[in-house]
Amino acid sequence: MTPVPPARHVLRAKDLADARYREPLDVPTLARAAHLSPAHFSREFRRKFGETPHRYLLMRRLERAAALLRNTDRSVADICLTVGLSSVGSFTTSFGRAFGLSPTAYRAAHPPAAKRARVPTCVLLAQARPQTAVLEKTTGAGAASVADGTDDTGGRRC
Amino acid sequence: MLKSLTTVQVWVHDQDEALAFYTEKLGLELRDDVTVPEMGNFRWLTVGVPGQEDVAITLMAIPGPPVFDEDTRRKITDLMATGASGGLFFATDDVQGTYEELRKRGVEFQQEPTEQPYGVDAGFRDPSGNSMRMAQLT
Numbered sequence: 001m002t003p004v005p006p007a008r009h010v011l012r013a014k015d016l017a018d019a020r021y022r023e024p025l026d027v028p029t030l031a032r033a034a035h036l037s038p039a040h041f042s043r044e045f046r047r048k049f050g051e052t053p054h055r056y057l058l059m060r061r062l063e064r065a066a067a068l069l070r071n072t073d074r075s076v077a078d079i080c081l082t083v084g085l086s087s088v089g090s091f092t093t094s095f096g097r098a099f100g101l102s103p104t105a106y107r108a109a110h111p112p113a114a115k116r117a118r119v120p121t122c123v124l125l126a127q128a129r130p131q132t133a134v135l136e137k138t139t140g141a142g143a144a145s146v147a148d149g150t151d152d153t154g155g156r157r158c
Numbered sequence: 159m160l161k162s163l164t165t166v167q168v169w170v171h172d173q174d175e176a177l178a179f180y181t182e183k184l185g186l187e188l189r190d191d192v193t194v195p196e197m198g199n200f201r202w203l204t205v206g207v208p209g210q211e212d213v214a215i216t217l218m219a220i221p222g223p224p225v226f227d228e229d230t231r232r233k234i235t236d237l238m239a240t241g242a243s244g245g246l247f248f249a250t251d252d253v254q255g256t257y258e259e260l261r262k263r264g265v266e267f268q269q270e271p272t273e274q275p276y277g278v279d280a281g282f283r284d285p286s287g288n289s290m291r292m293a294q295l296t
Contacts, residue, residue: 004171005287049240
């Protein structure tokens with residue numbers, strides 16, 4: 001059987017960074033996935049992919065953080081932890097270097113996440129309905145039949 | 159006028175290992191396996207998605223001389239193992255279920271199922287390093 005080419009093992013470590021960037025991964029862990037010593041691994045990785053594994057992992061995390069800033073309304077600190085970074089201070093610094101904007105400014109430069117969210121129509125139909133209780137209070141007993149008539153969960157069944 | 163696409167090719171470092179992966183782990187079916195002695199034991203090996211009879215994937219060993227000189231073969235081998243020699247895109251009706259099933263069988267994922275504007279997709283690799291993706295399109 002032809003053995004797997006050595007580069008395949010370095011690629012496996014890169015895949016690991018892409019798949020598990022949320023976890024407290026570090027270079028020694030990535031090196032183990034490639035079956036190489038950390039120093040040798042860093043050299044090989046850089047030769048193959050043009051940057052150190054440490055930087056590659058950081059850039060993956062920042063790229064994911066940018067997506068969360070665009071697509072969610074979660075806080076910067078929360079997003080920092082979500083992408084596997086533990087210090088909000090160094091996250092903000094690295095993010096600024098990579099994107100030229102602070103995380104908050106980056107978010108502000110994009111359309112609000114709520115506008116981009118693809119909320120299913122059935123949810124909108126159910127959630128945007130006026131509350132029948134409010135209707136009853138403001139219009140009195142006369143509105144009871146209206147309330148009864150709309151008191152089905154059809155819109156919420158999805 | 160071209161009529162249809164029938165065959166796509168991926169380089170593999172070992173045809174036996176590739177065949178086992180594509181059939182036993184991905185669940186594709188063997189289509190052709192023919193070795194031609196008069197062509198230096200060239201092995202035409204193809205697999206396909208069950209039910210999609212008209213498209214096959216050729217699992218191609220990287221040839222040396224006289225097809226490619228040693229330097230070219232080495233470069234292709236290197237690109238393949240670096241994940242830089244192309245890949246395949248599959249469709250599925252259930253990304254999550256397929257992801258779990260394939261992971262159980264030992265398939266290496268580099269991207270777990272992720273929501274995209276066009277659906278949900280996930281990425282994995284074959285043993286040679288080729289990029290594979292599957293998408294559940296909306």
